[in-house]
Amino acid sequence: MDIITSFCFAESLNALDHKGFRHPVLVGVEVALPMYWVFKHFRPVQWIFMHTPTWLSLLMSPETAGIMGVQNVTSLVLTSTRLLLDLENKKAGESLPTRHGLFDEAMALLIAGSDTVGNTLAVGGFHVLNNPNVYEKLFNELKKNWLVLEKSLGYEELEKMPYLNAVIKESLRVSHGVVSALPRVVPPSGATIGGAYIPGGTVVGMSSPYVHMNEGIFPEAHRFIPERWLQPNSKHLEHWLVPFSRGPRMCLGVNLAWCELTIGFAHIFRKFDLKLHETTERDIMWKEYFVPHFKGKRVQSFIKLRPS
Structure with missing residues (x-):
């Protein structure tokens, strides 16, 4: 904010x-x-x-x-x-x-x-901390490329780290962004969607969770697996990552959001030793109020400085 x-x-x-x-x-x-x-x-x-x-x-x-x-x-x-x-x-x-x-x-x-990037940091941060193997891989990559904490790394250097990028993509996938179905009007000529003809002027919509949780696209969709973005054939998955929507009405702040997420995740997980405190997956269950509205409390952590 x-x-x-x-x-x-x-x-x-x-x-x-x-x-x-x-x-x-x-x-x-x-x-x-x-x-x-x-x-x-x-x-x-x-x-x-x-x-x-x-x-x-x-x-x-x-x-x-x-x-x-x-x-x-x-x-x-x-x-x-x-x-x-x-x-x-x-x-x-x-x-x-x-x-x-x-x-x-x-x-x-x-x-x-504010709400969208904040949710991605919170939900993604929870999953990183809830998966020790992911946490270790992320920290090791950050430490390897950022040896001296006093020497701050810029966005241009941080965005080149493969595992950090994979964690951000997976965080965007499981936090979804806007979860309401964003309305679109079918052109006058009509359109064929999923094999069905839709008359022109019809209002249609698809919410991002239906894409992000599709097992045919993302196997084990309910698991947080950054490695899915690092496979030889992973490039095609980016077509199905839609937290910013697609087309002429997609989020105009997409580049700012990527910058915030990259710098945020990098600084948090490089500089601090974090542990989940009284927080479970139940706390990140949500109801759909255009954006996710979480049922439980916000993700909380004990925080202490990690020795450099």
């Missing part, structure tokens, strides 16, 4: 400095996620929520104060954006986006740029 707010709004929320890492915005997003399906299928409820005064919303759900506070973070950016769009749209004869619409876009960037 600190990274995405710095990139998008030129002002970090400094969530890492907050006590217990419980920044109000993070708490607000966590509370708001279960309302996703209510808003999607019961539009009157969404209308009521959007037109409820801020003071009343806070009275009914104090935990959402963080989301309300995002308006303060984004206000300067939204004002600047409106000025720029005003100049461009006047030339094109188009109307100006509303401030509310721009705020929705800001929230989309905030959630899409």
